[in-house]
Amino acid sequence: MISVAIDGPAGAGKSTISRTAAKELGFIYVDTGALYRAVGLKFLNDGYNTDLLCDIDAVLADTKVDIRFIDGEQRVFLGELDVSDKIRTPEVSMMASAVSAKPEVRAYLLEMQRRLARDNNVLMDGRDIGTVVLPDATVKIFLTASAEDRANRRYKELIEKGQEVTFEEVYEDMVKRDYKDSHRAIAPLKPADDAVIADTTGNEFEQSLALILKIVREKAGI
Ligand code: DC
Secondary structure: OOEEEEEOOOOOOHHHHHHHHHHHHOOEEEEHHHHHHHHHHHHHHOOOOOOOOOOHHHHHHOOOEEEEEEOOEEEEEEOOEEOOOOOOOHHHHHHHHHHHOOHHHHHHHHHHHHHHHHHOOEEEEEOOHHHHHOOOOOEEEEEEOOHHHHHHHHHHHHHHOOOOOOHHHHHHHHHHHHHHHHHOOOOOOOOOOOOEEEEOOOOOHHHHHHHHHHHHHHHHOO
């Protein structure tokens, strides 16, 4: 099986580029951030805030997160509920970042991610795919862009979805989340030693997509 690990900070265009690249390659696309978001939503539903003053394992014992592919698209389920759309709010973003710093949560999601890569040609995006989840991935890419570029992209996405946010709020959230994601003790966001760094600052989508496909094809020899 061929596995492509794409890691990088929020808003670098990882998921859009990865989804399209996977389709082009005929691989399944796994958005691992969605798994952390679904876990974050569960903690929010249970009434906790980002302080997470609770027994994490007890909440996880009562959590069932699942990925299903419907018409080739990844959908994320919390229990029997498709929460794929519900997990795209700023509130869930902050909660996902908080729960993702908990070793219990990372352990809880690890095996599911590895299994998907064992059974399929996969393009998986996240923060620690090349460093922790799939250390033997065929291709590792660290996809990044300037904070302004990334905040701008996320801001436009949220506005398109009809959410009421300002650019400043999105930018501040982004910088805060970057800091937390890359400074946490466990599985911090950083490029794997053998990752190719792809900087998409100022790129049009098509340019970034072409760059990623070129790296994958060269490295995987396909
Ligand atoms: O990519 P995203 O914005 O959907 O990710 C949501 C949060 O989950 C983000 O703050 C970092 C965390 N995450 C992680 O720690 N490890 C991953 N493999 C994917 C996401």
